[in-house]
Amino acid sequence: MKRGPGEERLGESPKTVCENVDRCPLFPLFSMESTLNVWKALYCHSSQHKSCARFVFVNEHKKPPPADMLPDGTKLKVLPDR
Ligand code: SF4
Numbered sequence: 001m002k003r004g005p006g007e008e009r010l011g012e013s014p015k016t017v018c019e020n021v022d023r024c025p026l027f028p029l030f031s032m033e034s035t036l037n038v039w040k041a042l043y044c045h046s047s048q049h050k051s052c053a054r055f056v057f058v059n060e061h062k063k064p065p066p067a068d069m070l071p072d073g074t075k076l077k078v079l080p081d082r
Contacts, residue, residue, distance in 0.1 A: 018049035020058065025067060026076075043071040 021027045021044055030040040043052040050056075053073035057065035068076040 016045065016047045016049075018044045018052065018055060020049075020055060024054060026054065026070075039071050 018024070018027075024044075027040070027044055030036045030044060043049050043055075052071040054065045054069055054071060057069065066075075070076050
C-alpha cells in the first residue's frame with residue numbers, strides 16, 4: 001500500500017512525524033531532492049520536529065514562515081535544479 005507524505009514509516013510513531021508535513025511547502029522538496037533529504041530525517045520524521053524553526057514560527061506567529069526558512073532557521077540559498 002502506497003503511503004502519503006505525512007504517513008509514518010514502519011517503526012515511526014505518529015508523535016515523531018511533524019504534523020505539518022502535509023502543508024509545509026518545504027517537505028516535498030526535502031523528499032524529492034537528495035541533497036535536502038537530511039532535513040527530513042533530522043526534523044520532519046524525527047522527534048526534533050518540535051525544534052524546527054518553521055514549526056516554532058507557525059506556532060508562535062500563527063502564520064506561515066518565510067518560504068526560504070530552513071528547519072535550523074537559516075535561509076535556503078538556491079533551489080536545486082530540477
Ligand atoms: S520543515 Fe519543519 S515544519 Fe516543515 S514538515 Fe519539516 S519539521 Fe515540519
